[in-house]
Amino acid sequence: MSDEFKTYVQILGRGKKGARSLTEQEAERAMSLLLNEEVAPEQAGAFWMLIRIREETVAETVGFTRATRRFLAQQDRLQEKVDLDWPAYAGKRNELPWFLLAALALANAGVRVLMHGHAFVGEERIYVNQVLQAFELEESDSVIAADIALQKNNFAFMSLTAIHPVLARMMDLKHILGLRSPVNTVVRMMNPFSAPHSVHGVFHRGYDELHLQACEALHDNSVLVFRGGNGEAEVNPERDVTLGKWQSQQASWSRWSKAETSYKRCKDNLAVSRMLDHWQGKSSDPFGQQAVRQTLAAVVGLVYRIESHAACLAMADEIWSNRHFQWLAKAN
Numbered sequence: 001m002s003d004e005f006k007t008y009v010q011i012l013g014r015g016k017k018g019a020r021s022l023t024e025q026e027a028e029r030a031m032s033l034l035l036n037e038e039v040a041p042e043q044a045g046a047f048w049m050l051i052r053i054r055e056e057t058v059a060e061t062v063g064f065t066r067a068t069r070r071f072l073a074q075q076d077r078l079q080e081k082v083d084l085d086w087p088a089y090a091g092k093r094n095e096l097p098w099f100l101l102a103a104l105a106l107a108n109a110g111v112r113v114l115m116h117g118h119a120f121v122g123e124e125r126i127y128v129n130q131v132l133q134a135f136e137l138e139e140s141d142s143v144i145a146a147d148i149a150l151q152k153n154n155f156a157f158m159s160l161t162a163i164h165p166v167l168a169r170m171m172d173l174k175h176i177l178g179l180r181s182p183v184n185t186v187v188r189m190m191n192p193f194s195a196p197h198s199v200h201g202v203f204h205r206g207y208d209e210l211h212l213q214a215c216e217a218l219h220d221n222s223v224l225v226f227r228g229g230n231g232e233a234e235v236n237p238e239r240d241v242t243l244g245k246w247q248s249q250q251a252s253w254s255r256w257s258k259a260e261t262s263y264k265r266c267k268d269n270l271a272v273s274r275m276l277d278h279w280q281g282k283s284s285d286p287f288g289q290q291a292v293r294q295t296l297a298a299v300v301g302l303v304y305r306i307e308s309h310a311a312c313l314a315m316a317d318e319i320w321s322n323r324h325f326q327w328l329a330k331a332n
Contacts, residue, residue, distance in 0.1 A: 085199070087188040153327075280328065
């Protein structure tokens with residue numbers, strides 16, 4: 001048990017009148033203690049759930065993220081350059097993870113994408129690592145493997161365990177506590193290999209604003225955040241989407257109208273073959289076509305600093321039409 005960490009639990013849990021949120025500095029120190037495993041399990045559980053009750057503040061998010069980035073900077077680093085950091089932690093429930101095809105198309109176009117995520121065992125969701133297995137694309141279990149994957153395909157996927165097992169254990173507290181914790185925000189914010197661009201998908205209302213405000217305080221370079229399908233960084237074509245962007249030291253917001261006016265989701269057919277066939281041009285998936293197109297458009301707007309929706313779509317269409325059709329052929 002950590003006597004120092006006890007102080008942070010007390011700050012959060014002193015009751016309605018006595019409790020308060022953590023300052024940025026307090027959150028940073030508390031996260032450092034957690035990452036260095038200097039905290040008892042009971043203290044960690046109480047800490048995260050006390051914050052979960054009222055949800056994390058911007059100052060807490062900044063402190064947690066800064067501590068995590070500093071902690072990861074001490075680990076082995078990639079030798080290959082990464083252009084785009086793409087967290088993928090939510091999983092998909094009622095459709096396939098079409099955003100993966102958008103990321104692979106960007107990789108085909110020369111953008112080096114590092115995707116990272118975490119699969120919760122027993123949840124009825126489809127995670128990226130499951131689809132990669134079906135595609136016969138290897139998951140990178142180390143920075144060395146990620147370097148090789150980036151050299152070969154401009155794309156690598158690392159599990160949170162591969163990035164650091166301490167963070168993975170923090171995420172898995174959800175199994176014990178039954179609720180998400182602010183760690184879900186941290187892993188989206190952490191940008192473990194300091195890519196110049198990052199795309200964040202969130203689920204809950206207001207978290208897009210929290211992410212952008214935290215990005216400002218952290219002096220991040222270029223970040224896109226939006227409420228995506230099931231919380232992933234995927235534009236749901238059946239809904240309007242509001243894209244938040246932090247770039248050139250300023251925040252901006254743009255609203256894109258939904259691309260589909262009728263219901264195209266195929267939640268009763270979650271076969272990965274739909275994604276394969278769509279990539280290879282064997283068929284045009286009724287939902288996937290616009291999910292990929294709109295997601296790709298949103299991300300190219302960030303990476304290539306394009307403002308208009310029409311111009312983003314034009315570049316997305318060009319990138320998609322030039323993809324390597326046979327790249328995933330061996331997976332069939």
